[in-house]
Amino acid sequence: MTGTRVTTPAGKSIGEVRDVLLDLDAGKVAYAVLSLGGPRLFPVPWKALTLKPSEKAVVLDMDREKLSAAPSFERESWPDMRDRSWGLRVHSYFGVSEYWN
DSSP states (O other): OOTTTTTTTTOOOOOOOEEEETTTTHHHHHHHHEOOSSSEEEEEGGGGGGEEEEGTEEEEOOOOHHHHHHHHHSOOOOOOTTTTTHHHHHHHHOOOTTOOO
């Protein structure tokens, strides 16, 4: 999964998957962490993505400009992903329900 390209529904490349975060307590995939090539990483709720195995890609219905304004963090300073207020902000930005509900 790491290194998988992320595209728009039209197939335009917007980044790649840097990591996948699991919530072991809930037994769910929580986020895909995307890289756009710069120093910041972007946690995207798993529910906001569509897998396209035949294209070896993940689709996000968002353009690169809107994604670049999403909640993000520095590569060397990951947030506490268990912080529900942080998670609410991320899920709200992407317009999907929280994975823990």
